[in-house]
Amino acid sequence: MKHPLEVGIDLVRLTEIEASLRLFGERFVGRVFTTGETEDCGRHPHLRVARLATRLAAKEATFKVLRPTPRDPLPWSAVEVRLTRGGAPELVLHGNAARLARRRKLTSLALSLSHEGDYATAVVVGLRSSTRGSPS
Amino acid sequence: MSDDIRAILKEHGRLAVDVAALSDEADLYQAGMTSHASVNVMLALESRFDVEFPDRMLRRGVFESVASIRTALEELAVGR
Numbered sequence: 477m478k479h480p481l482e483v484g485i486d487l488v489r490l491t492e493i494e495a496s497l498r499l500f501g502e503r504f505v506g507r508v509f510t511t512g513e514t515e516d517c518g519r520h521p522h523l524r525v526a527r528l529a530t531r532l533a534a535k536e537a538t539f540k541v542l543r544p545t546p547r548d549p550l551p552w553s554a555v556e557v558r559l560t561r562g563g564a565p566e567l568v569l570h571g572n573a574a575r576l577a578r579r580r581k582l583t584s585l586a587l588s589l590s591h592e593g594d595y596a597t598a599v600v601v602g603l604r605s606s607t608r609g610s611p612s
Numbered sequence: 613m614s615d616d617i618r619a620i621l622k623e624h625g626r627l628a629v630d631v632a633a634l635s636d637e638a639d640l641y642q643a644g645m646t647s648h649a650s651v652n653v654m655l656a657l658e659s660r661f662d663v664e665f666p667d668r669m670l671r672r673g674v675f676e677s678v679a680s681i682r683t684a685l686e687e688l689a690v691g692r
Contacts, residue, residue, distance in 0.1 A: 492648060499624075500655045508651060536647050546673030552651070571667075 482582065482602040484540030486533040490594050493529045508532060508552040516559055529596035530565075530589040531557045537600040538567060541585065542576040550576070557587070565589050567600065581605045616660055617681050621645075624652040636679040641672070650675045657681065663688040 496504045505514055509531060517527035535555045544550045554573035557565050567585045569577055577585070582602040589598050614636065621640065622631045628644030645653070653675060658664055663685065665674070674684045 488648060496648075496652055496655075499652065503655055503658075504651065507655065532648060539647070544672065546676060547671060549668050549671045551667045551670045 478604065480604050480606075482541045482580070482604065484537035484600045484602075486536035486540070486598055488529045488533040488536075488596045490525050490529050490591070490596060493525050493532065497525070508535070510553050510556045513557055516557075526591045526596060530591050530598055533596050533598035534565070534567065534587055534589060534600065537587075537598045538569075538573070538585065541582070541600050541602040542573060542580065544572075544576055548572060548576060557589075577602075613682055613685065614678055617657070617678050617685075620653060620656045620660060621678070624656050625649050634678070636682070637677050639676055640678075641676060645675075657685065661685055661689075 505528070509517075509528065513528075513531050517524045517531070532552075534557045535552050538555045539550060542550070550572055554570045556568040556570060558568050560566055565587050567587050569585075580602075581604045583605045584603045586601045586603075587598065589596070591597070618631050621627060625631065625640060625643075625645045626649040627634075627640065631643075634640075634643055640650075654665055654670075665684070665688070669684055669688075674680055
């Protein structure tokens with residue numbers, strides 16, 4: 477019997493984000509993050525790096541839940557982190573990410589972010605729709 | 613081309629082993645390349661070879677070995 481929950485987690489070092497920005501500048505930002513994510517991350521240098529890092533962790537954690545095969549195209553921008561009116565993060569799936577979620581029968585995804593010192597982390601929990609033989 | 617790919621992997625791939633010890637078919641993710649490192653590898657390949665990987669090529673299989681990277685770059689060169 478399949479478990480109804482899928483979990484993904486990822487850890488990103490802020491110094492590695494800083495290195496990517498130093499090496500590739502806005503090319504790195506443009507290929508990985510959406511316009512909305514970039515705006516949400518703001519301009520304050522340290523906060524921007526921390527927020528980019530949590531969002532990269534969120535994308536990777538989501539990929540672990542979606543489980544693409546090596547043949548499935550999955551651009552980083554297909555998984556987007558947006559903020560609700562209350563400021564809580566939520567996931568928005570686009571294109572192939574949304575298709576993979578449907579293929580895996582994932583009806584909802586919950587996201588939590590955190591960062592401290594040089595580390596940013598994200599946890600994603602996916603709920604799969606009822607399958608035959610689910611517990612009463 | 614393979615030498616340039618290996619040089620980029622050495623600088624950006626964050627591999628746990630010496631890239632010179634890997635065959636062209638060796639799995640780079642098994643060799644320690646993280647997804648974040650694969651982003652840097654992709655961007656470095658784009659700069660070095662003056663190409664842009666389209667979204668359809670942003671899949672794990674494209675970056676999983678020296679051979680698969682070379683195949684992708686050759687496809688992009690033909691498509692120009």
